[in-house]
Amino acid sequence: MFSASHITYYHLCHRKLWLHHRGMRMEDNSQAVAEGKLIGKTTYTRRAQRWQELDLGVVKIDHFDPVSKTIREVKKSPKLEAAHIAQVKYYLYLLEQRGVHGAKGIIEYPKQKRTTEVTWEPADRAVVQSWEAEIARIVQSPVCPELVKKNYCRNCAFYDFCFS
Ligand code: SF4
Structure with missing residues (x-):
């Protein structure tokens, strides 16, 4: 099983994925990452208690409603929406692997007042498994x-590492 960051970085940049897998954590110094985390925390302070944290080991889903089987993710901007959708699809895959069928996801972009629904289709299983195989190949490469x-x-925490 890979982390959510592995899935996201696989969709953004294979170099970033490889560096992250080797423990390089430039994200800790990134203003954009800090802002994203802050939006997630502050948006949920007023939310109903039905949203629970779900710990799947390497992956921790911050907000899950076990009654409606809904995952909620909060993001700063929809610029990287394809990667956000991939992350939630991966969560839905992990839930299915654990016998939770029929779950769905919602991605919220509070600044833009926008939400995106993420559904799970049977064909998604093979797609996610192909991501896992490719991630394994990339991170195992020397x-x-x-x-x-x-x-x-320009917005990547590894920018200075790559370009200076
Ligand atoms: S700066 Fe660009 S090339 Fe370097 S890790 Fe980030 S996204 Fe990849």
């Missing part, structure tokens, strides 16, 4: 993936 510049780099 060679760091090449630097490929992308729009996201």
